[in-house]
Amino acid sequence: MAQEERNRLVEWYEILRKQVPVVRETVVDWIAAVREEPRLLWATPAVRMTTYVIGGLALVWTAGWLASSLVPPPPANAKSAATTADFHVVCANPECYHHFVVHRPMGFRQFPITCPRCNQESGMRARRCNSDTCRGRWVPDRQPDGSTACPFCGAEKP
Numbered sequence: 001m002a003q004e005e006r007n008r009l010v011e012w013y014e015i016l017r018k019q020v021p022v023v024r025e026t027v028v029d030w031i032a033a034v035r036e037e038p039r040l041l042w043a044t045p046a047v048r049m050t051t052y053v054i055g056g057l058a059l060v061w062t063a064g065w066l067a068s069s070l071v072p073p074p075p076a077n078a079k080s081a082a083t084t085a086d087f088h089v090v091c092a093n094p095e096c097y098h099h100f101v102v103h104r105p106m107g108f109r110q111f112p113i114t115c116p117r118c119n120q121e122s123g124m125r126a127r128r129c130n131s132d133t134c135r136g137r138w139v140p141d142r143q144p145d146g147s148t149a150c151p152f153c154g155a156e157k158p
Contacts, residue, residue, distance in 0.1 A: 082106070088126040091115035092140040094151065099126060099138045131155040 034040050041047055084105050091098040098117040113123040124140040133153035142148055149156050 088138055089113060089115075089123045090126040090138050090140045091118060091120070091122050092124045092142075092144050092151075093118050093120055093122040096120075096122070097140075097151070129153065129155055 084103055086101050086103055087108060089100055089102055092112065093115065096115060096118040098115055100116060100123070102113065111124050112121045114121055115123045122144070124142055126138040127141050128136050129139045129150040129152065130136055131150065131153045134150060134155070137152065139150050139152065143151060
């Protein structure tokens with residue numbers, strides 16, 4: 001018969017349940033000792049480290065606020081951030097290889113698109129091939145078969 005896997009959550013719960021009375025007594029004793037000698041409060045590592053962490057966070061927040069308040073506002077005639085971009089596209093059809101530019105939203109990845117010259121769904125995102133043969137020619141990023149080699153010189157995409 002197969003043995004059940006141990007449930008670690010239940011084990012941790014049981015350990016915690018056994019420790020609760022001991023922790024309660026320890027905390028009550030510590031509070032009584034701190035009332036008699038208040039200097040023990042700062043001598044406790046947990047209290048000291050918590051104070052350091054909260055102080056550090058307050059310092060970082062204050063420094064960030066101060067830095068952001070020193071940044072000048074943008075000029076009144078400033079334009080908003082761009083939401084669209086121009087994408088270079090090359091037709092992956094071996095009989096066409098037409099290069100054109102499309103204006104699409106940022107992060108556009110819905111390739112292939114329709115080539116305006118041959119009217120086929122073969123327009124792929126373009127890249128420059130910097131081999132000695134092509135010398136910066138725009139080539140499709142991917143071929144229809146999925147390869148990334150340049151269709152003209154055979155150089156692999158860097």
